[in-house]
Amino acid sequence: MKISEFxxxxxxxxxxxDRKRGVESTFLWFSEEVGELARAINGRTTRENLRHEFADVLAWLTTLASxxxxDLQEVAEERYGKxxxxxxxxxxxxxxxxxxxYRCG
Ligand SMILES: [Zn+2]
Structure with a gap:
């Protein structure tokens, strides 16, 4: 699946x-998910839970972009594609x- 398809x-x-909720409120949800990912990375968790948190952060970032x-595909290619x-x-x-x-200067 390409980024654009996702x-x-x-x-x-x-x-x-998410559009009804608006950017600011959706950003708060995104932040909360990032916090959950941080806890999953730092704490003892199952591989399955870690995978779940990564997927959630990606989904919230993606909806925020929308x-x-x-266009995430476009900006990702523009900025990091090369x-x-x-x-x-x-x-x-x-x-x-x-x-x-530093060595030369
Ligand atoms: Zn570099």
Missing amino acids: QKVIEDTYGEK IANI GCPRCKAIPCMCDEIKQRA
């Missing part, structure tokens, strides 16, 4: 409710470039 499914499933009229947005490398070479600059 966004469409989430939009079809929750879009109407309400804000953000690697690190700063150094343009895959994998990111920002630390190595910084170290080289």
